[in-house]
Amino acid sequence: MAEFAPGLPLSRDTWRFLExxxxxxEAFERENKSELRPLTTRRQMLTAAEIxxxxxxxxxxxxxxxxxxxxxxIAALVACVVAGNNTGDRRMxxxxxxxxGVLRRKWQSEVSAHLRALQKVASHLNLGPAERSVNxxxxxKLNPGQIEITTHRAVTKRLGRRxxxxxxxxxxxxxxxxxxxxxxxxxxxxxxxxxxxxxxxILTLTATPFSISLLEFIHMLTLVGADTETIKAARKFSSLLxxxxxxxxxxxxxxxxxxxxxxxxAAVEALRPFVTxxxxxxxxxxxxxxxxxxxxxxxxxxxxxxxxxxxxxxTVRILQLGKRVGIWKQERMNDPRFHVGWSHLRDVLCKxxxxxxxxxxxxxxxxxxxxxxxxxxxxxxxxxxKHAKMAAVADAVxxxxxxGEKVLVFCYHLATAAELxxxxxxxLGEPPAATEAEWEAAxxxxxxxxxxxxxxxxxxxxxxxxxxTPAIKSQVSKWIGEPPGEADGLAMALRTCRPRPDAGHGDxxxxxxxxxxxxxxxxxxxxxxxxxxxxxxxPGSTLSTRVLGKCIPPDDEEYETRPGLFLQHQPDAILxxxxxxxxxxxxxxxxALSEGVDLHGCCRHLVHYELNPSPLSAIQRNGRLRRxxxxxxxxxxxxxxxxxxxxxxxxxxxxxxxxxxxxxxxxLLGGIRTPADFDVHEEAEKxxxxxxxxxxxxxxxxxxxxxxxxxxx
Numbered sequence: 212m213a214e215f216a217p218g219l220p221l222s223r224d225t226w227r228f229l230e231x232x233x234x235x236x237e238a239f240e241r242e243n244k245s246e247l248r249p250l251t252t253r254r255q256m257l258t259a260a261e262i263x264x265x266x267x268x269x270x271x272x273x274x275x276x277x278x279x280x281x282x283x284x285i286a287a288l289v290a291c292v293v294a295g296n297n298t299g300d301r302r303m304x305x306x307x308x309x310x311x312g313v314l315r316r317k318w319q320s321e322v323s324a325h326l327r328a329l330q331k332v333a334s335h336l337n338l339g340p341a342e343r344s345v346n347x348x349x350x351x352k353l354n355p356g357q358i359e360i361t362t363h364r365a366v367t368k369r370l371g372r373r374x375x376x377x378x379x380x381x382x383x384x385x386x387x388x389x390x391x392x393x394x395x396x397x398x399x400x401x402x403x404x405x406x407x408x409x410x411x412x413i414l415t416l417t418a419t420p421f422s423i424s425l426l427e428f429i430h431m432l433t434l435v436g437a438d439t440e441t442i443k444a445a446r447k448f449s450s451l452l453x454x455x456x457x458x459x460x461x462x463x464x465x466x467x468x469x470x471x472x473x474x475x476x477a478a479v480e481a482l483r484p485f486v487t488x489x490x491x492x493x494x495x496x497x498x499x500x501x502x503x504x505x506x507x508x509x510x511x512x513x514x515x516x517x518x519x520x521x522x523x524x525x526t527v528r529i530l531q532l533g534k535r536v537g538i539w540k541q542e543r544m545n546d547p548r549f550h551v552g553w554s555h556l557r558d559v560l561c562k563x564x565x566x567x568x569x570x571x572x573x574x575x576x577x578x579x580x581x582x583x584x585x586x587x588x589x590x591x592x593x594x595x596x597k598h599a600k601m602a603a604v605a606d607a608v609x610x611x612x613x614x615g616e617k618v619l620v621f622c623y624h625l626a627t628a629a630e631l632x633x634x635x636x637x638x639l640g641e642p643p644a645a646t647e648a649e650w651e652a653a654x655x656x657x658x659x660x661x662x663x664x665x666x667x668x669x670x671x672x673x674x675x676x677x678x679x680t681p682a683i684k685s686q687v688s689k690w691i692g693e694p695p696g697e698a699d700g701l702a703m704a705l706r707t708c709r710p711r712p713d714a715g716h717g718d719x720x721x722x723x724x725x726x727x728x729x730x731x732x733x734x735x736x737x738x739x740x741x742x743x744x745x746x747x748x749x750p751g752s753t754l755s756t757r758v759l760g761k762c763i764p765p766d767d768e769e770y771e772t773r774p775g776l777f778l779q780h781q782p783d784a785i786l787x788x789x790x791x792x793x794x795x796x797x798x799x800x801x802x803a804l805s806e807g808v809d810l811h812g813c814c815r816h817l818v819h820y821e822l823n824p825s826p827l828s829a830i831q832r833n834g835r836l837r838r839x840x841x842x843x844x845x846x847x848x849x850x851x852x853x854x855x856x857x858x859x860x861x862x863x864x865x866x867x868x869x870x871x872x873x874x875x876x877x878x879l880l881g882g883i884r885t886p887a888d889f890d891v892h893e894e895a896e897k898x899x900x901x902x903x904x905x906x907x908x909x910x911x912x913x914x915x916x917x918x919x920x921x922x923x924x
Contacts, residue, residue, distance in 0.1 A: 218268045219293065219303065219380060219412045226263050226292050228333045229256040239328035250498045251839045254489070255281050257919045259288035261487060262414060266293075266381070271413035271435030273387075275420045275488040275915070277881070278834025279502060282416045286383050287321045289414060291329050293381045294344065294358050295336030302337055302355035303380035306410075310363050310386040313782060314807045316735050318360045318385070319347050350375040367396045374400055377409040386807065387415035387431050388423040398430055405434060418834075419881025420486065422827045425449040437485045444481035448474040449882070455902060456872075456885035458895035468905025475879065475906070475913050488915040491837075492877045495920075503836075503843030508816065508851035512603040515859035519599070522589040523549055523860065525582055526556055529563060532579040538566035548624050550862040551821050552598050553590065555626040560586055597634055600857040604631070604820060605638035607853070612639060612757070612796045615689075615711050617789065617814040620799045621832045622821040625762050629777070631820060632760030632799045636776055639757045639797070645684035649698035654678050656702040657722035658729070667733055670742055674729050677746040682753060683793060690721060690792075710792030711813070721792075728791040737781035750778055750785050751794030759795040761785055761804060786810065805831045811841035818853045822865055824886035826872040871896075875903055880913045 228235070232253035239247055262272050262285070276282050290305045307322070309315040323341035330338055337356055338344055346359040350366060353359055359379075366374055377400075384401065404410050415431050417423065428449060432442050451471050454460065460467040491499055515523075526549060533539030548555040564583055567576065596602065608618050620635075622628035654675045661667040677683065688694055691708040695701050705722040719727075732738045746752050750759050753775035764777040778785060782804060788794035790812030798810070802823055817836050819829060836843070836850055843850040856866040872883045 218270070219266045219296075221263055221267050221293070221296055223264070223267075225296050225333075225336060226260050229260040229288070229292075231332070232256055234332050235328060238331040239324065242327040242331060243324045245324065246840060248498075248501045248840055250495075251281065251501055252284075254494075254498065254920060255285045256288060258285045258487060258489070258917065259292070261917050261919075262289050263292060265484070266412050266414070269436050269484065271415065271485070273420065273431055273435050273486045274414060274416045275418065275486055277488075277490040278418045278831055279838040280489055280491070281839055282418075283318065283321050283385070284325070286385070286414060286416055287318070287325045290322060290358050290381065290383060291325050291338065292333075292336065294356050295329070295333070295338040297335075297337050304353040304355060304378075305358045305381045305383065306350075306353070306377060306379040307358065307360045307383040308363050308366060308385060309360060310807065312362060312737075313786075314385060315347060315360055315362050316737075316783065317807070317809075319345060320734060322358055322360065350377070353379060363397050367400050376407075377404040379409070380411045382410040382413045384413065384415045386417060387434075388417045388427050401434060402430075419827065419830070419876075420488070421449055421452060421880045421882030422830075422884040424884065425453070432482075432485060435485050437482075441481040441485060444474075444478045448478035452879060452882040453885070455899060456883075458899060460898065460902065464898045464901035465905050468902040469909065471902065472906040472909035475910055479880075479913050479915055482915060486915050487917060488880070489920055490877050490881075490914070490916070492912065493914055493916040493920050501839050501841075501844050503815065503841050503850040505833075505837065506849040506851055508607075508818075508853040510603055510607040510818070510853045510855040512855050512857055513599045515599070515857060516593075518589055518592050520859060522556075522586060522593055525586045525589060526560065529560065529579060529582045529586060532575055532582065533563050533566070536571070536573065536575050536579065538568075539563060545861065547821070547861060547865065548627055550857055550860040551600055551622075552627045552630045553594050554630040555624070557590060557594075558626070560590070598630075600820075600855055600862070601631055601634045602638075604818060604853075604855055605634050607855075608635060608797055608816075608818070609638050611816050616796075616816060618797045618816040618818065619789075619810055619814050619836060620797065620818040620820050621805060622762075622799065622801055623823045623828075624821060625801060627821045628760055628762040628799050628801050629764055632758060632762065632776060635758040635797055635799065642682060642685040642689075642757060645681060645688045646694055646696075648694045648696050648701050650679045650684055650701065651675055652698035653701035653705060654725070656698065657705050658726065661726060661729060667729060670729060670733055670739065673742050673746055674725075674732070677742070677749045677752055678725065678793075680746055680752045682751055682757070686793065687721060724792050728787060728793060731787040731791070732784060735783035735787070738784035738787055741780060741784040747775075748780075749794075750775075750788045757795060758797040758799065759785065759789075761798065761800040782808070789814065802828055802832070805835065808835060809838060810835040811838045811843075813842055815841070815843035815846070815848060815850050816853075817851070818855065819866075820855065821862075822869050824865065824869075826869050826876075826883045827881070829869055829873060830876065830881075878903070878907055878910065878912050880915070 232249055235256060236247045236249050236252050265272050274282050274285060290307060293303050294305045296303055307318055309318050322345050326338055326341045326344055329336055344357055346357060350361055366377060413434055415434060420428050425446065428445060429442055432445060451474050455471060491502055527544050530539050530544045611618050622631060658671055662671050690710055691704045694704060706720050708721055710721045710724045732742050741748050760777045761782060762777060763779060786808055789798050789810055792813055805828060814836060819832065822829065833852060854866050854870060856863040876883055
C-alpha cells in the first residue's frame with residue numbers, strides 16, 4: 212500500500228510573519244474593510260504556524276477547535292502559505308473540500324480576504340490576485356500556486372463517471388466527519404487519494420472529535436497518518452465514553468471514573484502530535500470576552516394540563532391499536548413532535564381516521580374509533596388556545612423584538628418549525644405603517660457610490676425597491692423617529708442615525724449598514740439571483756415577515772394566506788439579511804442551519820424550542836451566535852440562550868438530559884455524541900454522575916490546546 216510522503220517541503224522562514232499579529236490585523240482591515248480581534252487573530256495565526264510546522268514532518272493534522280473559534284480562518288492561512296511557498300522545485304497546489312455550496316462560498320470569501328492581506332504583509336509569498344489564485348466549483352487541473360475550493364460531492368463518483376483525480380500538495384477537508392465511516396463513498400474517495408499518492412498532505416477540520424462515531428474518528432486519524440498506538444489509545448477512550456452514556460459500567464462508578472480519567476489522559480498524550488483542539492474554556496478571559504458571555508434566558512412555560520396529558524396518552528393508544536389492525540406502519544408511538552405542538556398530532560390523527568375501513572367491525576377497530584372520537588374532543592379543547600409552550604415562547608420573543616433585538620429559534624422537525632412560525636407571526640402582529648416620505652430618492656442619494664461600481668450597479672435598483680417596501684420602511688422609521696418628508700432631509704437622517712440604537716453597531720449609520728448588506732448580497736451568486744428576481748423575493752419584503760421560517764410550509768390554506776412567511780431557496784440571502792439590522796426580527800430554522808453558517812451579526816438571543824436528541828446539535832446551534840466579534844460581545848451584553856420545557860411531558864425530560872450532557876462537554880473533549888434518551892433510569896443517571904465527578908476530580912479537564920493559547924501578548 213502506498214504511503215504519504217514524510218511531509219511538505221516547507222520553509223519556516225515563509226511563515227515568520229504569523230508571529231506579527233498586529234501588522235496582519237492592520238493590513239487585513241485596510242484591504243477588506245472588516246474588523247478583526249487582535250488577540251483572536253494572534254491565536255489563529257500561531258495555530259496556523261503550529262500546523263505548518265507539523266506538516267513539514269508528518270502526513271497530516273486534524274484541527275478540532277470548538278464551534279465558532281475560527282477553524283476556517285486558520286485553515287485559510289495555512290492554504291495561502293502553502294500555495295505561496297517557494298521552497299523546492301515548484302510552487303504547491305491546494306484543494307479545499309467544503310460540505311456544501313453555502314460553505315464553499317464562505318470559504319471563497321475567507322481565502323480571498325486573507326490573500327488580499329497577505330499580499331501586503333507577506334510579499335515573499337508567491338501569491339497572485341485572489342481572482343487568479345482561487346478557483347471555485349468543479350474539480351480541474353491546478354496550476355502551481357493555485358487554491359481550489361469545491362464540495363465533498365464534487366470529488367465522488369456520479370452518474371457512472373470516475374471521479375476526477377485530487378492531484379494536489381495539500382488537501383483541506385472541512386467538516387471531515389461528513390465522511391460518515393470508512394465505507395462511505397466520500398471516505399473511500401479520500402482513502403483512495405491517499406493510497407494513490409494523489410495528495411502529499413492533508414488537513415482535516417471537525418469540531419469536537421470524540422462527538423463523532425468511533426469509526427469516523429479512527430478514519431480521520433488514519434488519514435492524517437496516526438500510528439497504531441495512537442489509534443489504540445483513541446479507541447479505548449472512545450469505547451469507555453460509549454459505556455459511560457449507555458450506563459453499562461460492570462464495575463463500581465468510582466472505579467469506572469478512574470478508568471475513564473486514565474484512558475482520557477492517555478488519549479490526549481497519544482493524539483497531541485496529530486490533533487490540535489482549542490475550546491472556549493482554554494482561552495484567556497480577555498479573548499473569551501470576544502465570544503460573548505452566556506447566560507440562561509428563562510422562559511416560563513405552564514405545566515401540561517390534564518387535557519394535554521389525556522390527549523397525548525390517547526394518541527399513543529390510537530397508534531398502538533392502529534398498528535394492531537394494520538393501518539399504522541411506523542414503530543414510533545409517542546412522537547416527540549406531539550409534545551411541542553399540535554399540528555403534527557392533528558395530521559397523524561387525520562391519517563389514521565382516513566385509513567380506517569368503515570366496513571371493519573372488529574373489536575380493535577371499534578375501540579380505535581371510540582378513542583379517535585375522544586381524541587378529537589380533547590384536541591378541540593387543547594387548541595382553543597395555542598399550545599402552551601408555543602404561546603409562552605411567542606410572548607417571550609415578542610418582548611425581545613419590542614426592545615429592538617433579533618431572535619433565532621431552532622426546531623428539530625419541519626412540522627414544528629412551520630407551526631411555530633405561524634404562532635410567532637400572530638403574536639408579533641404587523642409593524643405600524645411608515646410615514647410617507649421620499650424614500651426612494653433618499654436611498655439613491657445614500658447609495659450613489661455603489662452606482663459607480665459595475666458589480667453593484669444592476670443590484671442597486673432592486674435593492675432600493677426592497678428598502679422601500681412597507682415592512683423595511685416601518686423598521687427604519689422606528690430607528691430615525693419621524694422621518695423628514697423631503698429626500699435631502701431623509702438622506703441626512705439615514706447617514707446620521709444608527710440602526711437598532713444602543714445595540715452594538717458603534718459608529719455605523721443606517722446608510723452604511725445598507726451598503727454593507729448590499730455588498731454581502733452581491734458576494735454570493737444565489738443571493739444576487741434572489742435580489743435580481745425582485746423585491747418580493749427578498750426576505751422581509753412583506754409585512755408578514757417580521758418572522759421568517761426557513762422551512763417547508765404545510766399544505767394548508769391557513770399558511771397560504773401569509774405571503775413571505777416561509778422561504779425555501781438557498782439561504783445566502785437569508786443569512787446576509789439576518790446578519791444585518793434590516794429585515795425579519797425572528798428567524799425560525801431547523802438544524803439545516805445549525806452547522807457552518809454565521810448568524811451572529813445582529814442577534815444575541817437563541818431559543819432551543821425543540822431539541823435534537825444529540826447534545827452535539829445544541830453546541831452547533833449555540834455556535835451560530837457565539838462566535839468571535841459576535842453581536843453580544845460588540846454590544847457588551849450577554850448571549851442569552853433559552854431552553855423552554857413543557858413540564859409534565861417527554862419534552863421536559865429531553866431538555867433536562869441534554870443540558871446535563873452538555874455540562875460534560877469540555878471535560879470529555881466533546882465526547883457526548885450519544886443521543887439523549889427520554890427514558891433514562893434515575894439510578895443510571897446517578898451512577899453516571901458519580902463516575903463523571905470522580906473523573907473530573909482526577910482530570911480537571913482534558914485539553915489538546917497548544918501551549919501558546921493561554922500566554923498573554
